[in-house]
Amino acid sequence: MTRVRARIEGTVQGVGFRPYVYRLAGELGVAGHVLNDSRGVVVEVEAADETVERFLARLPVEAPPLANVERVTAEPVEELGESGFSIRDSPAGGEPRAAVTPDSATCPDCLAELLDPADRRFRYPFTNCTNCGPRFTIVRGVPYDRPNTTMAAFTMCPACRAEYDDPSDRRFHAQPNACPDCGPRVRLVYAGGGPVLDARAADPVEAAARALLDGAIVAIKGIGGFHLACVARDEDTVAELRARKHREDKPFAVMAADAASARDLVLMNAAEEELLLTRARPIVLAPRRPDAPVAPSVAPGAPRLGVMLPYSPLHHLLLRDAGEPLVMTSGNVSDEPIAYDDDDACSRLAEIADLFLLHDRPIETRTDDSVVRLEDGRPLLLRRSRGYVPDSIPLPLDCGRQLLACGAELKNTFAVAKGGRAWVGHHVGDLKNYETLSSFVTGIGHFQRLFAVRPEVVAHDLHPDYLSTKHALELDGVRLVGVQHHHAHLAACLAEHAEAGPAVGAIFDGAGYGEDGTVWGGELLVGGLAEFEREGLLFPVRMPGGDAAVRQPWRMACAWLTAALGDGPPLPRGLRGQVGPDAWRQVAELASSGVASPLTTSVGRLFDAVAALCGIRAEVNYEGQAAVELEAAVDGGERAAYPLPVAGDDGGPLVLDARVTVRAIVRDVERGAAVPTVSGRFHNALAAATATACRTAAERSGAGTVALSGGVFQNHVLLARTSSLLREGGLRVLVPERLPPNDGGIAYGQLAVAAARVAREEGHDVRA
Numbered sequence: 001m002t003r004v005r006a007r008i009e010g011t012v013q014g015v016g017f018r019p020y021v022y023r024l025a026g027e028l029g030v031a032g033h034v035l036n037d038s039r040g041v042v043v044e045v046e047a048a049d050e051t052v053e054r055f056l057a058r059l060p061v062e063a064p065p066l067a068n069v070e071r072v073t074a075e076p077v078e079e080l081g082e083s084g085f086s087i088r089d090s091p092a093g094g095e096p097r098a099a100v101t102p103d104s105a106t107c108p109d110c111l112a113e114l115l116d117p118a119d120r121r122f123r124y125p126f127t128n129c130t131n132c133g134p135r136f137t138i139v140r141g142v143p144y145d146r147p148n149t150t151m152a153a154f155t156m157c158p159a160c161r162a163e164y165d166d167p168s169d170r171r172f173h174a175q176p177n178a179c180p181d182c183g184p185r186v187r188l189v190y191a192g193g194g195p196v197l198d199a200r201a202a203d204p205v206e207a208a209a210r211a212l213l214d215g216a217i218v219a220i221k222g223i224g225g226f227h228l229a230c231v232a233r234d235e236d237t238v239a240e241l242r243a244r245k246h247r248e249d250k251p252f253a254v255m256a257a258d259a260a261s262a263r264d265l266v267l268m269n270a271a272e273e274e275l276l277l278t279r280a281r282p283i284v285l286a287p288r289r290p291d292a293p294v295a296p297s298v299a300p301g302a303p304r305l306g307v308m309l310p311y312s313p314l315h316h317l318l319l320r321d322a323g324e325p326l327v328m329t330s331g332n333v334s335d336e337p338i339a340y341d342d343d344d345a346c347s348r349l350a351e352i353a354d355l356f357l358l359h360d361r362p363i364e365t366r367t368d369d370s371v372v373r374l375e376d377g378r379p380l381l382l383r384r385s386r387g388y389v390p391d392s393i394p395l396p397l398d399c400g401r402q403l404l405a406c407g408a409e410l411k412n413t414f415a416v417a418k419g420g421r422a423w424v425g426h427h428v429g430d431l432k433n434y435e436t437l438s439s440f441v442t443g444i445g446h447f448q449r450l451f452a453v454r455p456e457v458v459a460h461d462l463h464p465d466y467l468s469t470k471h472a473l474e475l476d477g478v479r480l481v482g483v484q485h486h487h488a489h490l491a492a493c494l495a496e497h498a499e500a501g502p503a504v505g506a507i508f509d510g511a512g513y514g515e516d517g518t519v520w521g522g523e524l525l526v527g528g529l530a531e532f533e534r535e536g537l538l539f540p541v542r543m544p545g546g547d548a549a550v551r552q553p554w555r556m557a558c559a560w561l562t563a564a565l566g567d568g569p570p571l572p573r574g575l576r577g578q579v580g581p582d583a584w585r586q587v588a589e590l591a592s593s594g595v596a597s598p599l600t601t602s603v604g605r606l607f608d609a610v611a612a613l614c615g616i617r618a619e620v621n622y623e624g625q626a627a628v629e630l631e632a633a634v635d636g637g638e639r640a641a642y643p644l645p646v647a648g649d650d651g652g653p654l655v656l657d658a659r660v661t662v663r664a665i666v667r668d669v670e671r672g673a674a675v676p677t678v679s680g681r682f683h684n685a686l687a688a689a690t691a692t693a694c695r696t697a698a699e700r701s702g703a704g705t706v707a708l709s710g711g712v713f714q715n716h717v718l719l720a721r722t723s724s725l726l727r728e729g730g731l732r733v734l735v736p737e738r739l740p741p742n743d744g745g746i747a748y749g750q751l752a753v754a755a756a757r758v759a760r761e762e763g764h765d766v767r768a
């Protein structure tokens with residue numbers, strides 16, 4: 001006989017781990033007990049040597065679906081001659097840790113019950129169990145128990161209570177457990193609030209589906225917020241939704257009932273289908289099928305379509321009742337944050353939705369759908385939110401201090417960390433108004449409580465005007481660490497791959513505050529987590545009129561022509577008819593004089609300029625639109641490249657001189673070259689020049705690794721071509737996978753930099 005105490009760490013609380021251990025112990029006939037403590041799960045087992053060994057071998061392997069076992073440590077303890085196995089109460093005291101998991105899509109068992117007319121949960125839209133259902137979005141506090149969730153107001157009926165208390169039941173300690181007798185209910189109301197009584201429909205979900213098929217726009221309360229839904233194939237309805245939402249071109253996501261119906265919409269390989277089916281149920285971007293039954297207005301100008309599958313029982317019922325794919329776009333007006341509170345939704349969306357499908361389970365934290373794409377066989381997260389948050393992400397080092405990072409301004413996320421683990425918050429959005437700012441501040445407080453983090457060190461961007469920076473600077477009694485924007489991008493990419501550098505980073509994005517006060521965005525950095533050197537840059541040009549140049553790419557075309565051809569360039573062929581001669585002259589003057597026109601090295605703005613020169617668009621309706629459309633236009637077979645010399649042979653900074661490229665583009669466009677050809681040659685030029693510059697920087701510094709990040713690297717063509725050139729040159733390439741390459745990854749990068757600097761200064765550098 002032998003007795004062993006095993007400690008299991010990772011995501012092991014609130015996921016049915018103790019009942020799983022209980023069942024495994026019963027099956028193998030071992031004695032002992034299991035309990036939760038502040039660090040995870042502790043098991044003591046007593047049995048014959050080989051039985052204990054078998055128990056420990058199976059323990060991590062057969063864990064329940066939502067569990068993530070990071071570490072099992074076992075030590076022998078004194079035998080007690082115990083018989084039987086029990087689940088014990090948690091010891092009091094100790095701080096709660098990592099007990100909150102992401103929201104998880106309906107599991108196959110619950111789906112079967114939902115669709116079984118004989119089951120007591122037949123068509124019940126809030127069916128869930130220990131292996132699925134809402135988590136993060138309903139949590140109000142810790143420990144993760146029903147009174148600390150938005151289910152607190154619902155008292156379980158005897159049948160639900162019995163399931164909840166039975167360790168052998170799939171609903172043992174499932175905090176949101178509910179049924180039609182005791183749980184939340186749906187109702188369908190008109191925009192004014194009056195109930196919809198559809199005599200033909202058995203229930204509100206079915207009535208909503210009928211209304212959708214009749215051409216209605218329905219606001220639907222989901223897991224992390226409201227969606228606006230309509231049938232995806234009907235052009236009139238989709239165009240009407242666009243008009244009411246004031247969203248001109250930004251693509252809408254589509255929800256399909258299952259993988260088979262998703263295959264009618266997009267071309268997917270096995271890995272993409274797998275991604276679509278993960279419990280996180282993200283929006284997956286994949287090439288749209290030419291014959292996809294979706295209206296042109298769903299995703300105008302975009303070759304890829306965002307598709308997702310139902311992730312709540314309500315979605316499953318709705319999609320089955322409707323019998324066809326639905327547009328499911330975030331419930332907001334234009335760029336506002338998504339609505340998640342009933343009253344707020346009913347007032348803000350009153351002019352958009354005809355009907356509201358509501359329910360009485362409150363959403364505690366607004367959480368948008370996550371967006372992901374497959375890149376070179378690996379997931380590339382473009383927005384990390386519902387289904388992924390609040391899973392922790394390790395940091396390469398533990399500086400011994402508790403940290404907060406405030407992130408950037410656009411696509412903001414915040415993050416907290418301690419003990420070498422980071423918790424990156426949900427997508428907050430663009431910190432430009434009161435509502436996003438308050439959700440930023442509330443979110444930080446919520447995370448600090450959930451993960452018991454009391455920040456001693458606060459990392460922030462260098463931009464003095466970012467609301468996230470201002471928030472950091474107002475905090476008392478903390479040590480502040482300012483982190484350069486592009487260094488944070490580099491550090492985030494290194495840290496998620498458990499690396500500390502030194503490495504070369506090609507960081508291309510729209511804008512970030514540079515150490516010299518100019519707008520950076522085409523940076524070649526060499527460094528690690530603590531420090532960096534700016535080894536190279538895109539040739540700097542003016543941004544005529546500042547932010548106006550972001551909305552009007554033709555201004556960037558004018559600035560690049562001024563740099564490439566000299567003051568007062570003529571209006572190019574691609575822009576004739578789109579820009580008036582007076583406006584062009586005025587902007588050309590700004591570009592020459594530099595008045596109200598900061599210098600920028602932004603590659604995002606170079607893309608804007610090239611798109612404008614090609615005549616793709618002179619103005620944009622959302623950030624990055626011109627670049628997206630320029631990429632969409634690429635002729636994949638084009639092998640030629642424009643010249644894009646890299647200056648710096650003398651050992652000075654490596655400057656990607658795109659003036660030469662711009663001159664070649666103008667000549668090609670004047671000659672009548674097709675847009676796909678121009679776009680292809682431009683992408684090839686930038687990939688080749690970037691690879692050349694990275695190779696030189698690697699040779700100079702001795703680094704063998706290149707990190708590619710920043711929002712511009714969401715561009716598949718640029719990323720794939722640059723990566724393959726670098727690999728051909730014998731360099732290792734790292735790209736972001738668990739966090740977005742865009743500014744959604746900045747907070748995590750700030751944490752990594754701050755941790756490295758504090759560790760170095762305080763001499764505490766524990767490898768995590």
Ligand SMILES: [Zn+2]
Nearest residue numbers: 107110129132
């Ligand atoms: Zn389930």
Ligand SMILES: [Zn+2]
Nearest residue numbers: 157160179182
């Ligand atoms: Zn019940």
Ligand SMILES: [Zn+2]
Nearest residue numbers: 509511512743
């Ligand atoms: Zn950035």
